[in-house]
Amino acid sequence: xxxxxxxxxxxxxxxxxxxxxxxxxxxxxxxxxxxxxxxxxxxxxxxxxxxxxxxxxxxxxxxxxxxxxxxxxxxxxxxxxxxxxxxxxxxxxxxxxxxxxxxxxxxxxxxxxxxxxxxxxxxxxxxxxxxxxxxxxxxxxxxxxxxxxxxxxxxxxxxxxxxxxxxxxxxxxxxxxxxxxxxxxxxxxxxxxxxxxxxxxxxxxxxxxxxxxxxxxxxxxxxxxxxxxxxxxxxxxxxxxxxxxxxxxxxxxxxxxxxxxxxxxxxxxxxxxxxxxxxxxxxxxxxxxxxxxxxxxxxx
Numbered sequence: 001x002x003x004x005x006x007x008x009x010x011x012x013x014x015x016x017x018x019x020x021x022x023x024x025x026x027x028x029x030x031x032x033x034x035x036x037x038x039x040x041x042x043x044x045x046x047x048x049x050x051x052x053x054x055x056x057x058x059x060x061x062x063x064x065x066x067x068x069x070x071x072x073x074x075x076x077x078x079x080x081x082x083x084x085x086x087x088x089x090x091x092x093x094x095x096x097x098x099x100x101x102x103x104x105x106x107x108x109x110x111x112x113x114x115x116x117x118x119x120x121x122x123x124x125x126x127x128x129x130x131x132x133x134x135x136x137x138x139x140x141x142x143x144x145x146x147x148x149x150x151x152x153x154x155x156x157x158x159x160x161x162x163x164x165x166x167x168x169x170x171x172x173x174x175x176x177x178x179x180x181x182x183x184x185x186x187x188x189x190x191x192x193x194x195x196x197x198x199x200x201x202x203x204x205x206x207x208x209x210x211x212x213x214x215x216x217x218x219x220x221x222x223x224x225x226x227x228x229x230x231x232x233x234x235x236x237x238x239x240x241x242x243x244x245x246x247x248x249x250x251x252x253x254x255x256x257x258x259x260x261x262x263x264x265x266x267x268x269x270x271x272x273x274x275x276x277x278x279x280x281x282x283x284x285x286x287x288x289x290x291x292x293x294x295x296x297x298x299x300x
Contacts, residue, residue: 136226
């Protein structure tokens with residue numbers, strides 16, 4: 001298949017490397033001609049375009065890796081141009097937008113999927129297996145913390161729509177549902193730099209998520225407390241536990257790149273056969289959950 005990549009940042013480069021040898025890298029799109037051409041050259045991509053339509057004319061499928069606030073608009077343009085679409089998380093900002101993308105894809109018989117990349121990361125794959133196999137015992141408590149060093153960007157990220165969605169998606173996949181109980185953010189506006197969510201799973205088990213975009217020490221850690229064993233992971237390079245059989249180590253970058261490559265190949269499989277990848281219904285469910293937390297936002 002011919003694939004166009006929308007965006008030329010670090011995430012776009014990971015997609016390009018993962019697809020090499022599995023698809024024809026037909027075009028990269030971005031507003032800066034020099035950056036687009038440099039990205040195309042570095043990643044063995046045939047064309048570099050500053051007009052989206054020109055990139056889509058070369059492609060059967062597109063991967064949206066542009067800044068978060070552009071995801072929904074560009075995904076809509078991709079689908080309306082008759083091209084299947086994989087859009088980086090967050091795919092959209094509301095359930096209405098998620099529904100609209102589903103409607104366009106269905107009417108044009110195209111594939112639309114979101115990059116639920118965390119589900120493909122090896123540590124989280126293992127945790128899912130262990131939870132389903134009852135290896136930890138009854139789940140008692142789940143906590144997640146991600147502290148990200150301040151980034152110089154021309155656009156503002158949104159902690160609830162972006163980095164909080166990753167663990168929320170995992171909890172939905174592992175436990176079936178999440179009951180939102182609270183949401184506090186500072187500053188108390190969309191795009192908050194620091195955010196905490198509290199919810200429950202499995203009929204009352206507490207889960208919490210904390211995201212910081214202002215930290216001076218980077219950290220990622222999920223801890224799952226079970227009645228028999230406890231595990232902790234950064235989602236990329238290790239799983240620690242009181243039980244040696246529930247531990248694991250890997251290379252962070254290799255794990256991340258393998259997850260993106262596996263995800264992208266599943267998307268291409270879905271484009272070809274209709275089977276593969278994570279269905280858009282899961283993206284709608286995640287978007288609905290984020291909206292429920294947003295309603296609880298402490299704006300005081």
